[in-house]
Amino acid sequence: MKFLKTKLCITILGLTSVFAQAEIAVVVHPSNASALDSSAISRIFLGKLKSFDGGGQAVPINQESSMAATDEFNSKVLNKSGSQLKSYWSKLVFTGKGTPPKVVANDAEVISLISANPNLIGYIDATAVTGTVKVIAKF
Amino acid sequence: MKNTLAAAIVLALSATSSLAQAADTRINGFASVVAGLTNDEDTSMFGYNDNISFKPESLFALQIASDLGDGLSATAQIMSRGSNDYAAEFEWAYLSYEISDSTQINAGKLRIPFYRYSDFLDVGYAYTWARPPQAVYSLVFSTFDGLSIVNNHTLGNWDSSIQVIYGSYDGSVDLVSDEDPATLNNIMGINWTLTYDWFTARAIYAQAETSISFENNEDPDRLLNNGIALVGNIYPQVASDLNVDDDIGSFIGLGFAVDYNNLLIEAEFTTVDVENSIVAKQEQYYVSVGYRIYDFTIYAITEHGEDTNEGDYDYSSVLPVSLDITGYGTVYPQGTYQALIASQEETIDTATIGARYNFHPSAALKLDITSTKINDADAINVLSVGVDLVF
Numbered sequence: 001m002k003f004l005k006t007k008l009c010i011t012i013l014g015l016t017s018v019f020a021q022a023e024i025a026v027v028v029h030p031s032n033a034s035a036l037d038s039s040a041i042s043r044i045f046l047g048k049l050k051s052f053d054g055g056g057q058a059v060p061i062n063q064e065s066s067m068a069a070t071d072e073f074n075s076k077v078l079n080k081s082g083s084q085l086k087s088y089w090s091k092l093v094f095t096g097k098g099t100p101p102k103v104v105a106n107d108a109e110v111i112s113l114i115s116a117n118p119n120l121i122g123y124i125d126a127t128a129v130t131g132t133v134k135v136i137a138k139f
Numbered sequence: 140m141k142n143t144l145a146a147a148i149v150l151a152l153s154a155t156s157s158l159a160q161a162a163d164t165r166i167n168g169f170a171s172v173v174a175g176l177t178n179d180e181d182t183s184m185f186g187y188n189d190n191i192s193f194k195p196e197s198l199f200a201l202q203i204a205s206d207l208g209d210g211l212s213a214t215a216q217i218m219s220r221g222s223n224d225y226a227a228e229f230e231w232a233y234l235s236y237e238i239s240d241s242t243q244i245n246a247g248k249l250r251i252p253f254y255r256y257s258d259f260l261d262v263g264y265a266y267t268w269a270r271p272p273q274a275v276y277s278l279v280f281s282t283f284d285g286l287s288i289v290n291n292h293t294l295g296n297w298d299s300s301i302q303v304i305y306g307s308y309d310g311s312v313d314l315v316s317d318e319d320p321a322t323l324n325n326i327m328g329i330n331w332t333l334t335y336d337w338f339t340a341r342a343i344y345a346q347a348e349t350s351i352s353f354e355n356n357e358d359p360d361r362l363l364n365n366g367i368a369l370v371g372n373i374y375p376q377v378a379s380d381l382n383v384d385d386d387i388g389s390f391i392g393l394g395f396a397v398d399y400n401n402l403l404i405e406a407e408f409t410t411v412d413v414e415n416s417i418v419a420k421q422e423q424y425y426v427s428v429g430y431r432i433y434d435f436t437i438y439a440i441t442e443h444g445e446d447t448n449e450g451d452y453d454y455s456s457v458l459p460v461s462l463d464i465t466g467y468g469t470v471y472p473q474g475t476y477q478a479l480i481a482s483q484e485e486t487i488d489t490a491t492i493g494a495r496y497n498f499h500p501s502a503a504l505k506l507d508i509t510s511t512k513i514n515d516a517d518a519i520n521v522l523s524v525g526v527d528l529v530f
Contacts, residue, residue, distance in 0.1 A: 048298060051240055065500060083434070086501065086529065090259065090265045093202070094202060094216065094259050096212075096245055097258075
């Protein structure tokens with residue numbers, strides 16, 4: 001049943017991608033029942049919110065800044081340019097007040113990490129979604 | 140004490156890589172290379188004179204942070220400043236412990252959060268300007284030894300951050316010379332920042348038992364030292380109210396910032412006073428307006444600072460105009476007192492225009508022209524060009 005849903009999801013994504021070239025999906029572990037709006041997602045990725053509404057620790061993962069998904073996510077969800085984000089994090093890093101999310105190379109790495117860890121949250125190109133992760137929002 | 144602490148933290152950092160498998164050590168850094176000059180051959184400003192110099196504002200820094208797990212981490216920041224002949228020094232060295240998701244305690248050598256940009260004064264990449272407005276950012280000591288507790292929470296749609304600090308400072312301040320030995324004990328402060336999406340407001344109050352020695356006064360006539368001694372011979376209480384000896388110094392800072400679409404507006408107002416002392420009451424503000432156009436940001440700043448000194452007690456009317464001392468001659472206590480009080484008064488007005496260009500994801504180029512007018516002297520213009528980067 002679940003598999004079917006995912007398949008359906010992929011089909012729909014496949015259709016919409018014709019219209020919106022770089023739609024991104026925010027993904028978590030399938031067991032994560034949290035409902036997150038874009039403001040909560042943004043707060044997690046900016047280090048301001050550290051747990052899911054269910055209570056579990058929320059650990060964001062970023063992709064390399066050269067990836068298209070990163071640019072899309074930064075501008076659509078975080079509302080910041082790459083250099084604004086870098087300056088935001090340098091304020092926190094060099095004052096001991098925060099650490100930017102871990103960075104991985106691509107969609108596949110995000111998926112493989114998240115499918116193995118319920119605390120993680122990441123973003124990928126919506127067309128790359130597989131059944132091992134759960135989409136909680138699309139932008 | 141400071142060095143021992145720093146050494147202990149470095150030891151902790153280096154030990155973690157071998158002892159604790161889980162320890163996660165990160166190295167970050169930042170650097171600025173800035174060239175500047177003034178149009179005035181007699182007076183220096185921000186360390187520059189009328190020959191191009193790279194030293195005054197260039198710096199390199201490395202930060203090593205080790206996450207020991209369970210919310211405990213150790214961080215050291217080592218900085219090498221051109222103004223200090225690139226000698227490497229510990230700028231920060233502290234242990235952090237996350238008491239909860241929202242509360243963190245830091246202990247060690249830390250920044251005093253006097254100003255909005257205090258915590259990252261040296262990280263040029265983190266702000267738009269070439270340098271934070273100097274009429275306001277005028278307190279030369281920026282670190283202390285002690286504790287800082289930060290609590291982050293939300294109030295409706297607002298992010299609220301409350302920081303409480305406690306500690307001491309033993310070093311120098313810039314009052315009558317560039318390096319007046321100073322001790323600040325029982326530094327206590329509370330700093331509250333509220334952020335709503337594009338709007339930030341901030342307030343800080345801090346105080347400390349302040350002692351400052353004037354022994355390094357470079358004035359060849361040592362008018363200040365001799366004047367206080369002279370008045371003090373006859374009126375010890377007056378001298379005591381001029382000297383900075385365990386007197387309560389207080390700092391108030393208010394600020395706000397707007398980052399709306401491409402418009403950036405920022406302002407800070409600060410006041411510094413040391414009661415029962417010759418130190419003038421200092422009031423400063425700046426207003427900065429900037430506009431982002433793609434990778435460029437242009438900005439303009441206006442600053443004003445006023446150090447006024449009515450004296451915490453006005454002894455002018457109490458002190459005699461002149462006094463004959465047998466075997467010494469005539470002294471003028473009232474005039475001396477008034478001259479000492481007036482010597483600490485100063486007005487500063489500054490205007491700045493500049494631009495930042497993010498030419499690389501990790502680096503920014505900045506061009507800045509700042510014109511500073513102190514009292515009635517001619518304005519001194521400083522032109523600087525620099526590159527700030529983080530890695």
